[in-house]
Amino acid sequence: MSARPTPEAPETGRARARPAGLLARLDESDLFYSFRRSPIVVAAAAISFLMILAAVFAPLVAPQDPFDMAQLDLLDSLLPPVWVEGGMWKYPLGTDDQGRDIFSTILYGARISILVGFASVAFAMVLGIVLGLVAGYAGGWVDSLLMRIADIQLSFPAILIALLIDGVARGIMGNVGHERIAFGVLILAIGLSFWVQYARTVRGSVLVEKGKEYVQAAQVIGLPPVLILFRHILPNVMGPVLVIATIQLALAVITEATLSFLGVGVPPTSPSLGTLIRIGNDYLFSGEWWITIFPGAALVILVLSVNLLGDWLRDALNPKLR
Amino acid sequence: MAQAKTSASDAAATPVLEVRGLTVEFPSRRGLVVAAEDVNLAVRPGEILGVVGESGAGKSTIGNAVMGLLEPPGRMARGEVLLKGERIDGRPQAQMRRIRGKRVAMIFQDPLTSLDPLQTVGAQLVETMLTHLPISEAEAKKRAIDLLDQVGIPDPDVRVEQYPHQFSGGMRQRVVIALSLCAEPEVIIADEPTTALDVSIQAQILELLRRLVRDHGVGMIIITHDMGVIAEVTDRVAVMYRGKVVEEGPTEKILGYPDHTYTRSLISAVPRPDVRLDRFPLVEYIEAASTATRKIDLRTHWLGRTRDFGTVSDRALVEVRDLSLRFVTRRSFLEKNRRYVQAVDRVSFQVRPGEVFGLVGESGSGKSTIARLITGLYRPQGGNILFAGADLTALTSRREVNRYRRQMQMIFQDPFSSLNARFKVMDIVAEPIRFHKLAQSEAEVRGIVEDLLEHVGLGAKAAQKFPHEFSGGQRQRISIARALATRPRFLICDEPTSALDVSIQAQVLNLLKDLQADLGLTMLFISHDLPVIRQMCDRVAVMRHGRIVEVAETEALFETPQHEYTRHLLHLMPRLVAAPPPPDAVPEPA
């Protein structure tokens, strides 16, 4: 065993042989080690994965298609969950006023929530990364302009910006036309209110990386800036981007739910978890709490697991926090 | 100065601080790391004990263990720490707190981060005194000014009210020293106290420490990697290697007649300021990778072939004329509020084909900026750069620029950031070959890369690994292989070894010397380290504040310096007193 205290730079004993193969390398990696060591994180990963899977395959998993009128029975409306008196096994989590199975609506709703979440995060990520790379690498007035815009936008909460974009879209399209493109508008609205985080982080990392000597070495070799940017710098700034993306996925799902709850999100014909909570909210006072609480619980569990993953990822990729 | 032993150390023979059988362990997921093993040290009042070793030797751990400040999960597994014969290890934190600062003080490496930025220097001094001494706030304030005066800070009554950011690096280290003196401690542990400072500041701080030890009769432990510091101030020295003290004794004895093989090779690896050697004596005992790899006959190999650069006049391969660049240090809309620093100020010099031309100066003298101007990383604001007769500053098309860029390459200072961590070594070294299409096929590229890695002493297998699997010295070899991959004829080395331990430095410098000779490379060698310059360069330019103050043949510069600043730098150069020539080194005939 070579004597090497952790605080000092390793000079010896680093170049030992490593087992080959991806699996072995994964097993060796600190990231996977910290993952395995925390049961909560493993559980969070499993839950997120299962929920996403169940949502994506909702038509196969759900006992009922809540949008197929033929499958609905008004006689079964407003049934409580199975463990409450009057509940039926056919509807484990109860039914709403239309006789729709809550469990099935949750699966279909989660599908929409997750779809909007992923799409808007992807949109924000691409936009933010490109603008961040450009700002960081180009510098000068391009950088100043982009970062000024980012500063201004950052001082307004995402939800407000999303609301505003939605309002403008309604103004342009009219309320009826708006419904047809509601998904696009929603993804655009959330994405546009989220890009700043990526852009600022990527820009910051690019400024750090740009000063590093491996970039100068690439310049001395003669590589053109675009190649340096995408081949050398981009892979090195993806760590923090991944962390933000995870945390923002949770935020995007919340934002979508909030907008839908406020009635400006997805169209009522394809309800998300937020829409379901909004609809259920009207029955809260008459005692049918299950219509709103179960979609709410599903939302919280999803967001919480994703947040747990994001937290872990942030700490694991930032070793000095440990 | 090492001979100037204080009488105090002879008189008070009982050690003020003693470490016996100290063993420090860091449990980690890959097993127990023993950072220090069975370490015995003793320091007497008025004495400076040096603890010297290369990175990873475990020297910093000792300071932290004595102070009871080991970072978890590190722990003291065995041994005892005695302060005036009294055991202080293992005491509860509340008791340790009253010993820290009061009886044992510590000085850290980086003065820029050691002070609370939000409190005035005076407030920090007063707070420390009030914590340990039964005095009033007014008295403490008076003493604070007095202390600042003692550590050589001018206008102490004004500066006591200032914040840390208003002090320069050297001055901040003086403040840190004043803070450590607050409660008249019996022992001061200084962990690399001058490593972050320039040579001239380093000399002043060392002198100050020496004086304080003499005046206050405290015992001091200086932890350092720098043999120069050891020779300059310590009375006794302990040499550490991989967690163990391999040798301990009076400084002159250890430097002059080392017993242990490690000490001998460590000392022989230190570049000699007084005489130029052909090569660094072979350093054994240190890093395994360097030996026993296949060398390639460069004259027949791809590397040596097709060096059809066309002939250049004997006068200059690279010529720099009136080169100037200034950086904006404070931006402002108004012209008059802007501040600039003239990084390079009308610099002219020539590098002759086949020679090693040195640029030497303190940090901020503009030497690295010149390297970046020549390679095109920065654009000059004035002047010309001529390469093989062509004016690089006048070139416009990327193709033209790349044609010349290929002929000059650069080796950087930081072995950790100069390689892209996401690339395999194969791709790092192959990138210039692929980009400039220097080989016919991918198979040929791979062959060349493997040959290169063999030649720099890493072995062909290194190609399939990632940079983090290598040590600093090995990474620097990868950097060299990458620089050679464009078949350059001009190589710029920007402080190529200043981040490395001396033993590794010796190996890397030997490699550079060999390559230069075998390939007939022309080199621009940049360093702040005069002994290294003496060993490496044929001619030298001395830089200060962006200007060249003197250019001369190396030997002439060291023997008969013309400019006052050159003489000043040479005077500050640490010397290993009484070091005899290493056994296998043959001095070059003068």
Add this chain to the structure above:
Amino acid sequence: MIWFVIKRLLQSVVVMAVVALIAFSMFRYLGDPVNQMVGVETSIEQREALRERLGLNEPVAVQFWLFLQRAAQFEFGISYQHRKAVSTLIAERLPATLELSAVSALMALLVGIPMGVYTALRREGFLARAFMTLSLIGVSLPTFLIGILLILFFGVMLQWLPTFGRGATVDIGGWSTGFLTADGLKALILPAITLAIFQMTLIVRLIRAEMLEVLRTDYIKFCKARGLKTRAIHFKHALKNTLVPVITIVGLQLGSVIAFAIITESVFQWPGMGLLFIQAVTEVDIPVMAAYLMLIAFVFVVINLVVDLLYYAVDPRLRVQAGAKG
């Protein structure tokens, strides 16, 4: 100092101008303002007269200038939906939102900062871990869901607290306050908690992260090596240094309380500006949207300015130029 303030003020003016431009474009180009204001039976002449009176026939630059002038006096015309002056509408609703926001911001700070400091100092402690778990759940709970849960529990099941509206208010010089009646205070409790929880969890996590960062610095290590008391190290050195970056973000967070009030107001039918705004968005009531946007922007600009000045007061590195060299 003077330069710094002037520079900041100029930046604020630019921000306001940009926001005004957005508001103006919405006003001018989203639908025809005249059509929105008149009935079906209005004649073409009358429409043209109105158009002339509103200045819609002037060049766009002049219109923008007129818009700015009116905006400076907070004149945004008539709400399409309510048929009342926007300024009157907002003036009616402003006190409700401000009271709600102020109370919850105070709650978030008073609970969040000590909790953040505690979790950073007792990193491994049981209570600290519990706080961190709670805060993670806190950030995972959408504000509206917190509101619904509170309503279900305290309103529907326990029937302790009112679940909508402001209760009885007292009018003091045009400002209707809910602080002075027991009814009004009771009505405030649930919405204020709802609004505070999300901000609070953010503040806890932020303070903790920043403080951990500071606790790792060399100067804290040096403080320990000097034997300073743990209390002094934590509260005099670490906390003060933590506050420097925290001020900015907490400032912005407080600003966002007003925006998040939209959700809370919607859940509790709280008659504030947020509720007005959300109705305006669904009904495309452009004058109200524009006015709300300008007002929020103004609040944010003011908060930013205050934050910058605070920063200046706390951090000597900004106050004193590095001059002396040794």
